[in-house]
Amino acid sequence: MTRPNLAVNLGGLQMKNPVTTASGCFGFGPEYAPYIDLNRLGAIVVKGTTLEPRLGNPGVRIVETPAGILNSIGLQNPGVDHFISKALPYLKEYDTPVVVNIAGNTLEDYAELAKRLTAADGVAALEVNISCPNVKKGGMVFGTDCFMAAEVIRTVKQHTTLPVIAKLSPNVTNIVEIAQGVAEAGADALALINTLLGMAIDIHTRKPVLGNTMGGLSGPAIRPVAVRIIWQVAQAVNLPILGMGGIMSGEDAIEFILAGATAVAVGTANFVNPRATMDVLEGIEQYMEKYGVKDINELVGAAWK
Amino acid sequence: MPVREMAKVVSNSPVKPGYYLMELDAPKVTEEAKPGQFVHIRVGRTMDPLLRRPISLYDIDKEKGILSLLYVVVGRGTRMLSEIEAGADLDIMGPLGNGFWLPDRATRCLVVGGGIGVAPLLPLIGMLDQAGLEQKILYGFRNANAVVGIDVVQEKGWPLAIATDDGSVGHRGFVTDLVKQAITDFKPDYYYVCGPEVMIRNVVWLMKEANIPGQVSLEARMGCGVGACLACTCKTRKRTGGQQSVIGGQLSVAGHEQNFDYSLVCTHGPVFGAGEVIFDD
Ligand SMILES: Cc1cc2nc3c(=O)[nH]c(=O)nc-3n(C[C@H](O)[C@H](O)[C@H](O)COP(=O)(O)OP(=O)(O)OC[C@H]3O[C@@H](n4cnc5c(N)ncnc54)[C@H](O)[C@@H]3O)c2cc1C
Ligand SMILES: Cc1cc2nc3c(=O)[nH]c(=O)nc-3n(C[C@H](O)[C@H](O)[C@H](O)COP(=O)(O)O)c2cc1C
Ligand code: FES
Numbered sequence: 025m026t027r028p029n030l031a032v033n034l035g036g037l038q039m040k041n042p043v044t045t046a047s048g049c050f051g052f053g054p055e056y057a058p059y060i061d062l063n064r065l066g067a068i069v070v071k072g073t074t075l076e077p078r079l080g081n082p083g084v085r086i087v088e089t090p091a092g093i094l095n096s097i098g099l100q101n102p103g104v105d106h107f108i109s110k111a112l113p114y115l116k117e118y119d120t121p122v123v124v125n126i127a128g129n130t131l132e133d134y135a136e137l138a139k140r141l142t143a144a145d146g147v148a149a150l151e152v153n154i155s156c157p158n159v160k161k162g163g164m165v166f167g168t169d170c171f172m173a174a175e176v177i178r179t180v181k182q183h184t185t186l187p188v189i190a191k192l193s194p195n196v197t198n199i200v201e202i203a204q205g206v207a208e209a210g211a212d213a214l215a216l217i218n219t220l221l222g223m224a225i226d227i228h229t230r231k232p233v234l235g236n237t238m239g240g241l242s243g244p245a246i247r248p249v250a251v252r253i254i255w256q257v258a259q260a261v262n263l264p265i266l267g268m269g270g271i272m273s274g275e276d277a278i279e280f281i282l283a284g285a286t287a288v289a290v291g292t293a294n295f296v297n298p299r300a301t302m303d304v305l306e307g308i309e310q311y312m313e314k315y316g317v318k319d320i321n322e323l324v325g326a327a328w329k
Numbered sequence: 330m331p332v333r334e335m336a337k338v339v340s341n342s343p344v345k346p347g348y349y350l351m352e353l354d355a356p357k358v359t360e361e362a363k364p365g366q367f368v369h370i371r372v373g374r375t376m377d378p379l380l381r382r383p384i385s386l387y388d389i390d391k392e393k394g395i396l397s398l399l400y401v402v403v404g405r406g407t408r409m410l411s412e413i414e415a416g417a418d419l420d421i422m423g424p425l426g427n428g429f430w431l432p433d434r435a436t437r438c439l440v441v442g443g444g445i446g447v448a449p450l451l452p453l454i455g456m457l458d459q460a461g462l463e464q465k466i467l468y469g470f471r472n473a474n475a476v477v478g479i480d481v482v483q484e485k486g487w488p489l490a491i492a493t494d495d496g497s498v499g500h501r502g503f504v505t506d507l508v509k510q511a512i513t514d515f516k517p518d519y520y521y522v523c524g525p526e527v528m529i530r531n532v533v534w535l536m537k538e539a540n541i542p543g544q545v546s547l548e549a550r551m552g553c554g555v556g557a558c559l560a561c562t563c564k565t566r567k568r569t570g571g572q573q574s575v576i577g578g579q580l581s582v583a584g585h586e587q588n589f590d591y592s593l594v595c596t597h598g599p600v601f602g603a604g605e606v607i608f609d610d
Contacts, residue, residue: 051557055596058330059422071559080591086552086560091376093552100559100591244376272376295553296371296379298333298422 028312029319032066034264034287035212036187037121037149039066042281042320043305046268046291047072047125047151047191048097049242052111053118059298062118064305069123069289070111072153073141075133077103082235087224092245092270093292094222096236099127104137108144121148123189131179138183149186151266152176152211155193155218167193167218173202174209181210189266191215194246194253203257215266215289216257217250243292244270251283258284258325272300274307281308281320282327331425331555332357335418339395341411347402348445348477349411350387356394358423362386364452365428365546365600368396369554371420372409382406383551383595385449386424387478399448399478425554426599429453429544431460435519438464439511439543441532443504443524444471447478449546449599450523454487464488465515469504469528473497505531512539519543522603530608543603549594556596564607565592 030041044067050056052070062068080100087094101107107124115122124141128134134152141147154167154176166172177190190211192202203214219240224233232238250269258265267285270292271277277288293300308320317323336355344350358368369381388397402408413419429449432438438457442450447468457464466489470476476498482489491499492507500507505528511517512535520543522532529545536543552558567590589607592598 049553049558051555055553055555055557059333079587080559080562083562084550085562086550086558088378088380091379093379095552095558095560097559100562243379292379292552295558296381298555 028309028317029321030309032286032320034149034187034266035189037067037123037189037213039121039287041066041305042287042308043277043301044123044266044287044289045069045294045301046289047153049291049294052107053115056294056298060302062120065120065301066287067121067123067148068115068118069125069151070107070115071101072099072125072127073101073104073107073137074099074127075104075136077101077106084233084235087233087239089222089224089241090245092241092243093295094224094234094239094241095219096234096239098236104140108140112144112146116146122146123149123151125151125153125191126180127153131175134176135179135183138180142184142186147186149189150180150184151189151191151215152180153191153218155191167202168196170202170205174205177206177209177211187212189213189215191218193218194249195221199253200256200260203261203263207261207263211263213264213266213286214257214261215268216253217246217269220246220249242270244272246270247276251279254280254283254285255328259328271304272296274304274309274311277304277308278311278323281323282325284325284328286321286324330361331423333420333422334358336396336421338413338415338417338419340415341413343411344399344477345474349400349402351398351400351410351413353396353398353419353421354394355396355421358421359389359391359394359396362389362396362424363428364389364456365449366424366426367449367599368398368421368423369425369551370410372406378406378409380552381422381554382410383425383554387448387451388481389452399445401445422554426595427597429456429521429546429600431456431462432519432542436462437515437517437519438462439508439515439517439520440464440466441504441508441520441522441524442467442478443469443528444475445477446524446528446546450521451478451481453521454482458485458487465511465517466490467492467504467507467511469493469507469524470498471495504528505535508532508535512536512541517541520603522546526608533603533606533608536603544600545603545606546600547594547598547606551595554595556593559593561594562591563594563598563601564589564609565597565601565605566590566607
């Protein structure tokens with residue numbers, strides 16, 4: 025039998041297989057290089073990057089929850105220029121497209137980020153974070169307002185030739201509306217989903233555990249929500265979807281693809297299993313072999329098509 | 330380079346009620362392990378609890394490829410760890426973090442530990458001994474029932490003094506009393522400390538007053554253990570002399586207006602120069 029096709033096209037981003045990393049869960053790449061071959065990833069999505077360096081939120085920044093975690097990192101990062109000069113040269117050594125997740129306080133921030141990263145050699149696509157629940161200005165505020173979400177995407181599109189992936193927040197009443205808005209604004213793909221706003225209280229101190237009070241819930245606990253959102257959006261909006269939210273195995277990834285995702289990102293699972301991305305990839309291959317699937321693209325949205 | 334290894338549990342038994350010593354046959358992790366480093370352990374196979382648990386290296390036997398861990402049961406993860414039987418496989422990542430380093434010039438070292446914080450100090454004491462440095466070891470515990478990690482120290486005849494809050498063993502009071510005394514008697518020119526944060530803070534303050542440099546080993550809640558999630562921060566003095574590299578988890582934010590950085594306990598630490606850390610009151 026000829027080898028099945030795993031290659032996918034995510035709105036112009038060519039990937040040799042559908043498995044990538046979720047922003048903020050894989051650092052800038054070298055952190056997991058001792059554990060996996062970065063060349064085998066379909067793409068690497070790096071930690072959210074802002075124009076200026078950001079210090080992030082005070083601790084405690086992480087709490088374990090049933091089958092999940094709450095985090096309030098607050099987009100700590102060394103800034104876009106530092107990323108371009110220090111992290112990008114390392115990533116360019118690999119034969120894997122680099123997707124940069126960007127976040128801004130203002131439209132101008134997003135424009136400038138898009139400009140600088142497009143000019144830098146070695147960025148394959150931009151994932152526009154309009155959905156971070158852990159920062160005061162910008163962040164989720166953009167992603168929960170349909171008009172603003174579209175404005176951000178329009179602005180980024182005006183300042184880049186790279187594929188633009190809009191990363192949406194699940195913390196809204198009607199995510200389909202927002203997805204339609206950013207699609208009209210010119211997004212090339214959608215990333216679904218960012219974390220769900222949550223919180224934990226220490227019953228002994230009677231205070232919130234996280235330094236920033238609330239945080240974003242991720243991990244297997246949110247998987248059914250992610251699958252539902254992808255199912256809804258994929259049927260309403262004609263854009264390829266990068267699906268994420270609690271993917272731990274190949275089987276999980278297949279569920280996302282059947283719901284309508286073209287590619288998948290592995291986030292929290294990396295913390296539990298540093299080989300999670302490879303296990304997901306191998307699991308997808310095994311599934312395809314078992315059911316005689318010749319091309320992964322045949323499975324996209326197969327649950328409703 | 331750290332690795333992920335399926336280690337074989339050689340033994341896992343209580344040394345006191347609630348305190349356990351686990352020996353692991355883990356040749357790959359052991360080969361590169363240094364005093365002060367830790368392993369990140371998957372305590373179960375299900376999704377809840379989800380995260381790994383960081384535990385320091387208590388003993389590193391390079392010849393046999395055996396690592397020992399000394400831990401206390403505080404919650405669900407460490408309880409599950411305590412229930413694992415000899416012969417089982419344990420999923421570990423390591424060795425992680427930067428360990429202790431030898432001082433440049435010092436000759437007389439004070440080693441201060443509190444509670445389960447004494448665990449990472451044993452390999453350090455061995456390292457200082459090998460380097461021919463004179464040392465004095467001061468351990469503080471809540472009471473006699475909480476005294477752990479002293480057998481090897483006593484066997485080897487290393488100079489040890491103990492303080493307990495209730496006086497059930499050794500000096501009655503805090504270990505900082507012993508530290509104050511040692512500053513005048515022993516006249517250390519370097520120190521190492523690991524334990525509860527209040528204790529570390531008080532020891533650092535005393536040593537700073539006496540103008541003695543040293544190293545501290547810190548704890549923080551961890552997600553990944555490898556520098557990817559940025560969860561395990563502690564406040565450190567702002568690094569001068571340009572920006573840090575982001576390669577290898579060595580991420581530091583430069584150019585911000587505050588006068589501190591958030592450093593990562595898992596990759597910049599867990600051991601820091603005492604002067605680097607900022608303790609909040
Ligand atoms: C670098 C490092 C080295 C350590 N070495 C040792 C050691 O040698 N021996 C030992 O007994 N303990 C050690 N600890 C502490 C140990 O990791 C915690 O006691 C353990 O994670 C608690 O898990 P739990 O599920 O039993 O507790 P729970 O309270 O049920 O855990 C809930 C969450 O809180 C986290 N958490 C709770 N307490 C701590 C803590 N003190 N530090 C970090 N995270 C915590 C857990 O990891 C988990 O994510 C170390 C911690 C760090 C960071
Ligand atoms: C520690 C942590 C940091 C994150 N940082 C970012 C970020 O910088 N930008 C972003 O768009 N999403 C960020 N996310 C969200 C993830 O990319 C992902 O959307 C979410 O965690 C759901 O996937 P998962 O359940 O597989 O982790 C972060 C998530 C975690 C757990
Ligand atoms: S635990 Fe993830 S960065 Fe330290």
